[in-house]
Amino acid sequence: MTSKPHESLDPDARPQRRTFTAEFKARILDEYESAPDAATRGAILRRERLYGSHILDWRKARDAGAAAGLTDRRQSAARAAKKAENAELARLQRENARLQAELSKTQTALQIMGKAHALLELLSESADTAPTPNRSSPRPRRR
Numbered sequence: 001m002t003s004k005p006h007e008s009l010d011p012d013a014r015p016q017r018r019t020f021t022a023e024f025k026a027r028i029l030d031e032y033e034s035a036p037d038a039a040t041r042g043a044i045l046r047r048e049r050l051y052g053s054h055i056l057d058w059r060k061a062r063d064a065g066a067a068a069g070l071t072d073r074r075q076s077a078a079r080a081a082k083k084a085e086n087a088e089l090a091r092l093q094r095e096n097a098r099l100q101a102e103l104s105k106t107q108t109a110l111q112i113m114g115k116a117h118a119l120l121e122l123l124s125e126s127a128d129t130a131p132t133p134n135r136s137s138p139r140p141r142r143r
Contacts, residue, residue: 025058 028048032055035041045052 026062029055029058029062 028044028050032041032044035044044050045055
């Protein structure tokens, strides 16, 4: 029984999604629409490794908002700013959690030091007073 070896076990080695510029989309749309027959249009799609759904989506976007419709919403400036804000928020949340853990440790250490100080004061006060003889064990009498 043989199994196919995996090319990569690295989970980060996932393929990247292709992105297309507005100029590329406009050029491909012009070329596709000027093609004389379906065979030529299919050749254009195969050459560029595109699907018919790309053309439909790009044509719909172009008709709805001209060149603005051809820009990729996923790569817009607003998305980049939001991504940066989310990264900063995540960094600040991690830092906050780290600082809270450090504060908790410091407070626990201070409580322990306060109790140790109180115990040492108690021992010091009891050492300052005169020791009383231990009456629980009888002393041998001299005769």
